[in-house]
Amino acid sequence: MIFTKALEYEDIRKNIDKDNDVITIIGCETCVRVAGSGGQERMKELALKLMSDGYNVKDGFMVPTACTPKIFLAKLGRDVNTILSLACEAGSANLERSYPEYKIVQTIKDVGLMVADTDKNVLKVTMPYKGSENETGREFKAFIGERNENDNSLPIMEMAEVTGVAK
Amino acid sequence: MIISLRSISYDDLKKQLSKDDKIVINSCSSCIVACGIGGTTKMVTLENMLRADGYNVLGKDLISIGCTLNLVEKHRKDIKKKDVYDEATVIIPLICENGLKGIEHVFSDKKVIHIAKTLGTGNFTMDRGVVLTNPFENVDLEASVEGYELYEVAEELGLYEDFFDEFDAPEIEKEYVTFNVNGEEIMAEKGANLLTTCEENGIEIPHLCYDEELTGAGVCRMCLVKIKGARDLQPACCTPVSEGMEVVTEDKELNHYRRIILELVLASRNHNCLTCSKGIPNPMFSCELQKLIRKFGIESSRYENTSEPILVDDSSPVIEYDANKCILCGRCVRACEEIAGQCNIGFVNRGSDTMVAAGLNVEMDQSACAACMACVNVCPTGALSERVIHFIGKDWEQVKVYADYAE
Numbered sequence: 001m002i003f004t005k006a007l008e009y010e011d012i013r014k015n016i017d018k019d020n021d022v023i024t025i026i027g028c029e030t031c032v033r034v035a036g037s038g039g040q041e042r043m044k045e046l047a048l049k050l051m052s053d054g055y056n057v058k059d060g061f062m063v064p065t066a067c068t069p070k071i072f073l074a075k076l077g078r079d080v081n082t083i084l085s086l087a088c089e090a091g092s093a094n095l096e097r098s099y100p101e102y103k104i105v106q107t108i109k110d111v112g113l114m115v116a117d118t119d120k121n122v123l124k125v126t127m128p129y130k131g132s133e134n135e136t137g138r139e140f141k142a143f144i145g146e147r148n149e150n151d152n153s154l155p156i157m158e159m160a161e162v163t164g165v166a167k
Numbered sequence: 168m169i170i171s172l173r174s175i176s177y178d179d180l181k182k183q184l185s186k187d188d189k190i191v192i193n194s195c196s197s198c199i200v201a202c203g204i205g206g207t208t209k210m211v212t213l214e215n216m217l218r219a220d221g222y223n224v225l226g227k228d229l230i231s232i233g234c235t236l237n238l239v240e241k242h243r244k245d246i247k248k249k250d251v252y253d254e255a256t257v258i259i260p261l262i263c264e265n266g267l268k269g270i271e272h273v274f275s276d277k278k279v280i281h282i283a284k285t286l287g288t289g290n291f292t293m294d295r296g297v298v299l300t301n302p303f304e305n306v307d308l309e310a311s312v313e314g315y316e317l318y319e320v321a322e323e324l325g326l327y328e329d330f331f332d333e334f335d336a337p338e339i340e341k342e343y344v345t346f347n348v349n350g351e352e353i354m355a356e357k358g359a360n361l362l363t364t365c366e367e368n369g370i371e372i373p374h375l376c377y378d379e380e381l382t383g384a385g386v387c388r389m390c391l392v393k394i395k396g397a398r399d400l401q402p403a404c405c406t407p408v409s410e411g412m413e414v415v416t417e418d419k420e421l422n423h424y425r426r427i428i429l430e431l432v433l434a435s436r437n438h439n440c441l442t443c444s445k446g447i448p449n450p451m452f453s454c455e456l457q458k459l460i461r462k463f464g465i466e467s468s469r470y471e472n473t474s475e476p477i478l479v480d481d482s483s484p485v486i487e488y489d490a491n492k493c494i495l496c497g498r499c500v501r502a503c504e505e506i507a508g509q510c511n512i513g514f515v516n517r518g519s520d521t522m523v524a525a526g527l528n529v530e531m532d533q534s535a536c537a538a539c540m541a542c543v544n545v546c547p548t549g550a551l552s553e554r555v556i557h558f559i560g561k562d563w564e565q566v567k568v569y570a571d572y573a574e
Contacts, residue, residue: 001234002288029485044563064553067168068291073555090288093300096312113265118537119237126268130304154236156272
């Protein structure tokens with residue numbers, strides 16, 4: 001699975017236009033939900049905040065996976081011209097390629113790959129993208145994304161591995 | 168989706184093995200399958216190759232999501248798999264490098280031989296298959312919305328664009344039998360499954376409870392066939408082929424039985440295609456029941472439907488369970504046990520009240536469901552499906568895209 005973090009609200013807001021953008025939010029229910037950066041609650045939180053700040057958010061769709069053709073299960077309204085992607089960067093790339101006439105705005109950034117334990121509700125970053133090397137071996141609360149108090153709930157990596165970018 | 172390619176040749180793999188090794192091949196059933204180097208068929212290919220070369224392959228095991236550590240641990244401890252895993256000295260996982268971390272931990276007492284290199288993340292597309300859009304730094308490719316096709320990346324990085332080639336191994340010595348199906352002579356490996364052998368030879372046998380990734384159950388009775396000398400009709404999905412067997416897969420009597428079964432299924436509960444996520448067949452998912460109903464030209468059931476509507480369980484964020492569309496084939500029950508390693512889904516009640524339920528007959532999100540989708544992927548109807556939710560209005564109210572009520 002892919003570990004992601006939500007972008008700051010201000011960073012999202014500066015990419016959308018109050019007057020011209022008619023917005024649909026498309027969210028993925030797989031990795032970003034488990035990582036706590038996406039999912040229904042986060043989508044609602046983002047949508048209500050944008051609406052209260054005067055942005056024209058029409059609706060939102062949660063699809064099973066955003067990195068597959070299942071994004072077409074979202075039925076976009078005729079007046080929509082902007083899609084906020086509540087998906088990983090691969091999901092956003094899929095949206096950009098599939099909806100070339102729409103403005104796609106990312107709301108989530110990739111950190112790296114992760115291993116999860118859904119019984120313990122813990123995630124561990126195993127293979128980071130460039131710039132997130134310091135996240136290697138770190139553990140987070142599944143579905144919430146908060147940093148765990150310690151990093152040894154999932155003893156899957158030797159300390160020697162907790163180095164640099166994915167090799 | 169995590170993108171991986173095969174990184175070693177078959178010869179490289181063999182160099183890491185000895186004839187004394189006791190091998191188990193396991194595979195993740197997620198991204199690696201889309202990348203063409205994992206899944207049941209690839210495990211079978213590798214198993215056959217290694218056996219042909221004289222290696223001792225004890226078994227193979229499909230894991231719904233290999234990067235979910237607790238699921239891998241449950242597979243290792245599974246009462247039906249534990250002895251094989253305990254006896255094994257070598258594990259060959261068909262899994263990405265991320266999932267490999269969990270495999271190496273769970274099987275730390277074994278030699279683990281990895282065959283894949285993980286390159287980054289990407290998409291599954293209908294026209295170009297899997298593409299790499301967000302490569303890792305060490306892959307030395309720029310991020311690309313269009314994405315790189317796997318053969319391009321393989322060429323660039325000196326990796327292999329597909330799975331091991333079965334012709335790299337000597338032909339395995341198999342015992343073949345010849346038998347007769349509907350007057351046609353067929354040759355197949357002794358003990359092969361009758362249903363799949365017939366399908367491989369272009370003879371379609373209707374079925375609902377059989378899935379090639381699960382053990383046969385023979386409960387839907389749709390694949391009953393006539394076998395000369397057998398006491399009664401036999402389920403093809405649970406019958407091995409043998410020398411001289413004479414089989415009839417389709418005639419007026421068998422089709423009559425199948426029509427009755429389908430009409431009884433239609434009369435039990437509510438199978439309304441107009442409000443079902445699998446109602447419109449498409450390349451990603453289609454309803455196997457609907458396909459059979461169309462094949463047999465059934466427009467309505469002659470039996471009265473006395474079933475009471477059952478509340479749809481949409482408690483899970485990802486799975487919708489509509490028991491009204493369940494045909495009790497048991498595929499989900501077997502998938503949860505065999506592929507997820509969870510045993511979280513089972514049958515409850517008896518007789519006409521029988522239904523599939525999670526945990527101790529609780530809502531899905533109150534059970535131990537890991538949302539690995541093993542059950543959803545094998546469900547032949549719209550009973551278990553992936554949720555698609557539409558949110559609208561100033562209060563962000565949710566409405567289902569497919570629902571038994573008007574939106």
